[in-house]
Amino acid sequence: xxxxxxxxxxxxxxxxxxxxxxxxxxxxFNGLFWYQQHAGEAPTFLSYNVLDxxxxxxxxxxxxxxxxxxxxxxLKELQMKDSASYLCAVKDSNYQLIWGAGTKLIIKP
Amino acid sequence: IAGxxxxxxxxxxxxxxxxxLRCTQDMRHNAMYWYRQDLGLGLRLIHYSNTAGTTxxxxxxxxxxxxxxxxxxxxxxxxxxxxxxxxxxxxxxxxGAEDTEAFFGQGTRLTVV
Numbered sequence: 001x002x003x004x005x006x007x008x009x010x011x012x013x014x015x016x017x018x019x020x021x022x023x024x025x026x027x028x029f030n031g032l033f034w035y036q037q038h039a040g041e042a043p044t045f046l047s048y049n050v051l052d053x054x055x056x057x058x059x060x061x062x063x064x065x066x067x068x069x070x071x072x073x074x075l076k077e078l079q080m081k082d083s084a085s086y087l088c089a090v091k092d093s094n095y096q097l098i099w100g101a102g103t104k105l106i107i108k109p
Numbered sequence: 110i111a112g113x114x115x116x117x118x119x120x121x122x123x124x125x126x127x128x129x130l131r132c133t134q135d136m137r138h139n140a141m142y143w144y145r146q147d148l149g150l151g152l153r154l155i156h157y158s159n160t161a162g163t164t165x166x167x168x169x170x171x172x173x174x175x176x177x178x179x180x181x182x183x184x185x186x187x188x189x190x191x192x193x194x195x196x197x198x199x200x201x202x203x204x205g206a207e208d209t210e211a212f213f214g215q216g217t218r219l220t221v222v
Contacts (some may be wrong), residue, residue, distance in 0.1 A: 031209065041215070042199060042213035042214060042215050043152075043199070043213050045211070045212075087151070087152070089152075095206040095207050096154060096157070096167065097154070097211070098151075099144075099151030100151050101149055101150055102151065
């Protein structure tokens with residue numbers, strides 16, 4: 001079966017750095033995505049990785065290792081507005097997105 | 110530009126009733142999707158459409174049907190609602206199935222009682 005695993009919840013302090021991990025087992029691979037979802041709102045796109053390595057976009061970076069079936073999302077200089085759920089998703093061989101359950105990130109002052 | 114719009118925002122529905130959730134996008138995207146999101150679970154694909162006139166079944170299609178008569182609209186119908194269909198439903202679209210980014214509507218919170 002296809003499976004995406006990520007921690008259920010994490011807590012971090014404002015101004016700090018946090019790393020959210022994601023491991024996956026899917027039928028084929030056509031890219032890994034990270035989305036942000038604030039409570040009661042729609043998911044919004046953060047990043048996309050299809051090749052191994054690090055993609056940096058401002059305070060957010062995403063890393064991929066296809067051989068290990070592993071990715072992480074790194075958030076730097078945390079702000080209170082970063083409190084949200086972070087969803088990891090993989091596009092399988094049929095180009096359908098398989099989603100993890102999401103990691104709820106709580107930022108404390 | 111509105112992007113992608115869902116209606117209604119929320120609904121309480123009696124079991125056994127028929128209900129259509131509406132989804133409209135103005136981005137001329139070819140691919141559209143319906144997901145349900147339940148607490149503790151990832152988004153699960155119900156149905157999808159890679160282009161107008163075609164539809165496909167996702168992971169959890171039972172009890173739902175869709176149509177794609179044109180590019181902009183992708184309604185989701187529950188023929189006879191059951192309590193297990195209580196969920197938040199999200200419609201999404203992308204330029205193509207292979208595209209890197211999907212855009213989501215604001216969601217419809219459906220409660221079946």
